[in-house]
Amino acid sequence: MDERAKVLIMNLVELMRESQQRVYDYEFADYLMDKTGIKPEELVECGIYGSRPLHPDVGGIAQREDGSILRVFREHYGEGDIFKSWRRFYLGALDEVCYVPEGSDSGYSRQNFLDLCDGDNELAERLFEAVTWEHPESWIDQAMTSGEWIVCNGCGKLYDVDGNSGVCPECGKAGVE
Numbered sequence: 001m002d003e004r005a006k007v008l009i010m011n012l013v014e015l016m017r018e019s020q021q022r023v024y025d026y027e028f029a030d031y032l033m034d035k036t037g038i039k040p041e042e043l044v045e046c047g048i049y050g051s052r053p054l055h056p057d058v059g060g061i062a063q064r065e066d067g068s069i070l071r072v073f074r075e076h077y078g079e080g081d082i083f084k085s086w087r088r089f090y091l092g093a094l095d096e097v098c099y100v101p102e103g104s105d106s107g108y109s110r111q112n113f114l115d116l117c118d119g120d121n122e123l124a125e126r127l128f129e130a131v132t133w134e135h136p137e138s139w140i141d142q143a144m145t146s147g148e149w150i151v152c153n154g155c156g157k158l159y160d161v162d163g164n165s166g167v168c169p170e171c172g173k174a175g176v177e
């Protein structure tokens with residue numbers, strides 16, 4: 001990569017940092033790190049990886065070479081003993097295990113969180129940030145019961161009521177009268 005391209009990219013990163021724009025483009029972020037040497041923390045700060053702070057990991061995990069879980073080193077958090085890694089969620093590969101809830105040995109990756117949220121990056125982040133010990137599925141059930149999250153009865157999109165003033169971000173239909 002020539003110097004001019006490097007300067008353009010650094011300007012772009014600076015612009016994103018200022019505007020707090022979030023793009024969720026993980027491939028682009030990998031590319032930037034590879035080509036410019038910019039650090040993951042800087043990318044988080046400028047919004048390319050989302051704008052949440054990176055908390056230290058809760059607990060740890062040992063995996064076999066094929067990615068399957070060998071052992072979960074649980075730490076108490078919320079109301080249970082879990083593994084949760086912000087670093088893995090925001091900076092890891094899509095299929096990297098970043099959360100193991102209480103009472104389960106199955107791990108969740110960012111892809112799993114995305115799948116639970118119909119591929120919506122912002123919802124997936126909210127969900128990841130919100131779980132403290134429970135299964136993400138249970139958290140969603142509870143959020144739907146309390147009316148925090150609803151499924152639009154116009155287009156079927158799952159969304160966060162408060163974050164969207166009660167109006168479906170997809171089709172504009174009011175979900176709450």
Ligand SMILES: [Zn+2]
Nearest residue numbers: 152155168171
């Ligand atoms: Zn809708």
